[in-house]
Amino acid sequence: MYIKEAAEQAGVSIRTLHHYDQIGLLSPRTEEQGYRVYSDEDLIQLQQILFFRELGFKLSRIKEMLNDPQFDRDAALQLQRQALIEKKERLDRIIQTIEKTIKTEREGGTMTNEERFAGFDFSSNPFESEAIERWGKEAVTKMKKNTEDLPVNKRFELEKNLNELFSKLARCMSKGPASDEAQTSVAEWYRYLNVIGDYSPRAFKGLGAIYVEDERFLRNMEQYGQGFAQFMCEAMEIYADGLLN
Known part of the structure; x- marks a missing residue:
């Protein structure tokens, strides 16, 4: 698919994909007319990039890992899954703390320090x-x-x-x-x-x-x-x- 469709599918901007190409992170095939064409393998790599980005990795570090001959996509997915589960659990605890704080502010009452700071780590x-x-x-x-x-x-x-x-x-x-x-x-x-x-x-x-x-x-x-x-x-x-x- 061309760059516009790839960007829409992945939920990123065309400018982001241009940048990834410029830094050598994700370089699709380019037609004679200059259009970038993304293969299934390119989209799989883009997915990996976005998983790492969600976890806060720098683009330079992502490039280094993806270019490593020892890079194991399945192992990376397992690690990403576990890291995102931990992140979700922490955010869920913080959301619960916010909801309890709102209820306390509206209805009166008190919160212990443990309750007030639950989820922060x-x-x-x-x-x-x-x-x-x-x-x-x-x-x-x-x-x-x-x-x-x-x-x-x-x-x-x-x-x-x-x-x-x-x-x-x-x-x-x-x-x-x-x-x-x-x-x-x-x-x-x-x-x-x-x-x-x-x-x-x-x-x-x-x-x-x-x-x-x-x-x-x-x-x-x-x-x-x-x-x-x-x-x-x-x-x-x-x-x-x-x-x-």
Whole structure:
């Protein structure tokens, strides 16, 4: 089938399929007139790509796995199925927590901390392996252990503090990443990270770069405002360079 039909069947945009072709992730046969033609095998590979994307894998990592001669499609499907079941179960628990919270707010009553935070699990970080690879096992392991040792309500408080800090940083965007206000808040972010982990200035600088390079982090950061990821990247680089020099 041609690209328009393939996109409609898979529920993705034509632009997405063009991008996959450009990066060599999914390259269908091209007719003399320049039209892309997708075979059944191409669509099977597209399905694999979308399963991995649903689980948060980077396109570069998906390409690496699919091009591996040892890649086992059946084994991959089994792993994807199990991972998605776990994700579904966690989301179901969070939905139940939301429904119970709504009922409590409307009808009155109280919820225990266990009920209020049921479904949240900050110890299960889907990016942990990638973080260890990029930033070093020691820093991530320390941060993970420190957060795991906290009660659930304390973990929630950490997330709340992080949101407040990022909101404050977002308000500094108009003044520029090198402004005193931005650098003061970035210093607070650096100290915050080193309370729950062990980040060197170089690792801190690398973390800022990932905010822009990795579309998953980019998407999360942009909720604080368009261009926030780039702003953080530059502000963290300036702060880290100041510590290194």
